[in-house]
Amino acid sequence: MSRLGDALDPNNLRLLFGAGGFVSDLVQDLREDLSFARVMGRGFLRLSDAPPAVDASAIFPKLHPRPLSALRGKRIGLVASGGSGATASLCGVKRAFEEAGLEVAAISACSGAMLFCSLWACGLSAEEMAEFWLSLRARDYVDPGWRQLARAGLRGFRGFGGLLRGEAVERTFHRRLGDVTLGATKVPLHAVAWNVDLNRLEYLGTRTTPGLAVARAVRTAISIPLFVEPVRIGRHLYGDGGVVSIFPVRPLVDLEQPLDLVLGVNSYCPPNFDGEDIGAWRERSFAVLRASGQLRWCVYLELARENARLLGDRLTLIHPVPYDEVRGARFYESFVDRSRWPEFMRLGYRAGRDALRRLEAAAAR
Numbered sequence: 001m002s003r004l005g006d007a008l009d010p011n012n013l014r015l016l017f018g019a020g021g022f023v024s025d026l027v028q029d030l031r032e033d034l035s036f037a038r039v040m041g042r043g044f045l046r047l048s049d050a051p052p053a054v055d056a057s058a059i060f061p062k063l064h065p066r067p068l069s070a071l072r073g074k075r076i077g078l079v080a081s082g083g084s085g086a087t088a089s090l091c092g093v094k095r096a097f098e099e100a101g102l103e104v105a106a107i108s109a110c111s112g113a114m115l116f117c118s119l120w121a122c123g124l125s126a127e128e129m130a131e132f133w134l135s136l137r138a139r140d141y142v143d144p145g146w147r148q149l150a151r152a153g154l155r156g157f158r159g160f161g162g163l164l165r166g167e168a169v170e171r172t173f174h175r176r177l178g179d180v181t182l183g184a185t186k187v188p189l190h191a192v193a194w195n196v197d198l199n200r201l202e203y204l205g206t207r208t209t210p211g212l213a214v215a216r217a218v219r220t221a222i223s224i225p226l227f228v229e230p231v232r233i234g235r236h237l238y239g240d241g242g243v244v245s246i247f248p249v250r251p252l253v254d255l256e257q258p259l260d261l262v263l264g265v266n267s268y269c270p271p272n273f274d275g276e277d278i279g280a281w282r283e284r285s286f287a288v289l290r291a292s293g294q295l296r297w298c299v300y301l302e303l304a305r306e307n308a309r310l311l312g313d314r315l316t317l318i319h320p321v322p323y324d325e326v327r328g329a330r331f332y333e334s335f336v337d338r339s340r341w342p343e344f345m346r347l348g349y350r351a352g353r354d355a356l357r358r359l360e361a362a363a364a365r
Contacts, residue, residue, distance in 0.1 A: 054134045054342060056127050056128075056130040056131035056134055056135075057127055059091075059127075059130055059342050059345050059346060060092065060095045060126065060127070060345070060346065060349055063095075063098060063099060064099070065099060065101055066099050066100060066101075067100065067101040068100045068101070068102065068356060068357070068359075068360040069360075070360045070361075070363035070364040071100065071102060071261075071356065071359060071360055071363055072101070072102075074260040074261055074363070075105040075257065075258070075259045075260045075261075076102060076104050076105060076259065076260065076261045076262070076263060077104060077105055077106045077107070077108070077252040077255075077259040077261070077262040077263070078093075078104045078106070078107045078108070078109075078117070078120075078262070078263050078264075078265070079107075079108045079109070079247060079248065079249050079252055079262060079263075079264045079265070079311075080107070080108075080109040080110075080113035080116075080117055080264075080265040080267070081110065081111070081113060081242070081246045081247050081264075081265065081266050081267050081268045081269065081304075082110050082111025082112045082113055082240070082242035082246055082267065082268050083111070083112055083113070083266075083267025083268035083321070083326050083331075084111075084112045084267075084268075084326055084331045084332065084334045084335040085112070085326075085333075085334030085335050085337070085338065085340070085341055085344065086112075086267040086268070086320075086321040086325055086326045086334060086344055087111075087112040087113045087115060087116055087265075087267045088116065088130075088133065088338075088341040088344040088345050088348070089265065089267060089320035089321050089344045089345060089347050089348025089351070090113060090116040090117060090120065090129075090265060090267075090348055091116060091126050091129045091130045091133075091345040091348060091349075092126070092320065092344075092345045092346055092347060092348025092349030092350070092351070092352060093263070093265060093318075093320070093348045093349070093351070093352035094116075094120050094125070094126040094129060094352075095126035095127075095345075095348075095349045095352070096348075096349055096351075096352030096353040096355075096356055097352065097356070098125065098126055099353065100353075100356050100360075102356070103187065104120075104187055104263075105187070105188070105257075105259060106187065106188040106189075106190070106251070106252055106255060106259065107120065107121050107187055107188065107189050107190065108189075108190045108191070108192075108205075108248050108249060108250070108251040108252050109189075109190070109191055109221070109248070110191060110192045110221060110240070110241050110242035110245065110246065110247075110248050111221055111222060111224070111240050111241075111242030111243075111246070111268075112221075112222060112242075112267070112335070113221075113265070113267065114191050114217065114218050114221035114222065115133070115169075115218060115222065116129055116133075117189065117191075118173065118177075118185075118189065118214050118217065118218050119132060119176075119177075120187065121185040121186060121187040121188070121189035121214075122177055122180060122185055122186060122214065123185075123186040123187075126345075126349075130341075130342075130345055132176060133338070133341065134338065134341065134342070136172065138336065139168065140168055140172045141168050141169045141172055142164060142168065142335075142336060143164055143165045143166070143167055143168035143169075144163055144164055144165075145163070145164070145165045145229075163226070163227055163228070164227060164228045164229065165228075165229050166219045166222070166223055166228045166229050166231065167219075169215075169218060169219050169222060170215045170216055170218065170219040171215075173214065173215035173218050173219075174213070174215040177214055177215060179213060180213070180214050181210060181211055181212060181213055181214065182204065182205055182206050182209055182210055182211075182212050182213075182214060182217055183206055183210025183211060184210075185206060185214065188205070188206040188207070189205060189206055189214070189217075190203050190204065190205030190206065190207075190208070190248070190251035190252075191203070191204045191205065191217055191220070191221045191241070191248075192204075192221075192241030192242065192244075192245050192248035192250075193220050193221065193233075193238045193239070193240070193241045194238060194239045194240060194241045194243060194244055195236050195237075195238055196225075196230050196236070196237045196238060196239050197235075197236040197237055198236065201241050201244055201245055202238075202241075203248070203250065203251055204217045204220065204221075204233075205251055207251075209233075212233070216231065216233070219231055220233065220238050220239070220240075221240060221241070221242075222240055223238065223239040223240050224239065224240045224242075224243060225239055225240070225243065227332075228240075242268075244303075245303055245304075245307065246268055246269060246300060246303075246304050247264065247266070247269075247273070247303075247304040247307045247308060248307070249262070249264075249307045249308070249310050249311055249315075250307070250310075252311070253310050253311065259314065260314065261314055261316065261359060262311050262314050262315045262316070263316055263318065263352070263355060263356075264308065264311075264315050264316065264317040264318065265318055265320065265348070265352075266317060266318070266319045267319075267320065267321055267326065268326055268331075269300075269301060269304060269323070270301075270323050271319045271323065272317065272319075273301050273304040273305045273308065274301075275294070275297060275298070275301055276294075276297070278291075278293070278294060281294075316355050316358070316359060318351040318352065318354075318355050319351070320344070320347040320348040320350075320351040320352075321344050321347055321348075325340075325344075
């Protein structure tokens with residue numbers, strides 16, 4: 001097939017429309033909030049700067065156990081979407097479980113959620129999770145490959161997979177967790193990954209890849225195409241499975257011992273995975289580009305809804321961080337700039353606490 005024929009293939013047209021929609025969103029965000037450019041510039045220029053002093057013990061209220069007796073003995077699962085820095089809310093959700101005297105029976109996560117769920121699964125407390133992240137320098141998890149990028153440009157970008165190498169994240173997690181593997185975590189842990197070579201989703205986890213190091217799984221989970229280099233596991237290159245399936249419930253559905261309840265944490269999509277109403281789009285400028293954004297989101301959201309339906313009434317879905325905090329350019333900004341992560345953690349605590357209380361009331365009836 002000719003190059004023109006390839007470009008006109010329906011699936012490629014969807015990609016092109018999606019790219020157009022992304023550019024439209026990005027331009028709009030830059031116009032509305034020029035702080036993005038400043039934050040990203042400062043972030044990449046000050047990778048070695050010490051982080052601002054934040055007392056992790058002061059983020060949450062003092063821990064006072066408030067046991068939820070009606071939930072004791074229930075098998076509760078956790079499924080967490082991606083969402084860049086907004087996934088810091090998972091530290092707060094962990095604190096809510098600690099306060100209730102509960103522990104999850106299994107975790108399934110993708111993308112940025114693995115930055116926190118991996119620590120949870122390895123037995124760190126909410127305060128330890130928060131302290132780990134807020135004590136890092138940016139260079140401990142952001143490692144742009146400027147030289148590789150320059151050389152790739154001279155080679156027509158052959159061999160180029162992403163601006164960041166991803167090695168810093170893996171190294172930092174290995175330093176904290178050591179050689180612990182997915183088969184040895186205190187809580188069973190699973191992450192969705194995209195096999196780039198074969199173009200299919202696969203699940204890394206306690207059952208499927210028990211010998212894989214947690215640090216390598218975390219690096220794989222955040223390997224967003226073009227942003228972070230893909231990771232080689234065995235014979236294939238893998239990337240962030242969240243670019244396909246943002247709400248990976250399948251590992252929790254397939255457990256040998258079923259779960260009684262599942263708490264879902266959405267840190268990326270609109271509440272309840274609803275679509276956005278763009279109104280009279282045909283009457284606005286660049287109408288096709290505006291509509292293309294709907295096309296880009298349609299398949300993504302529908303898969304998330306379908307995954308949620310697999311859990312039925314066992315699922316309680318929370319949205320700790322407002323959707324606008326991760327839209328467009330803010331997605332990248334919230335990853336590089338951690339100044340709002342303590343706030344996101346507190347939002348996660350309140351949302352998690354309220355959800356567990358509702359579940360307690362329902363179970364007691």
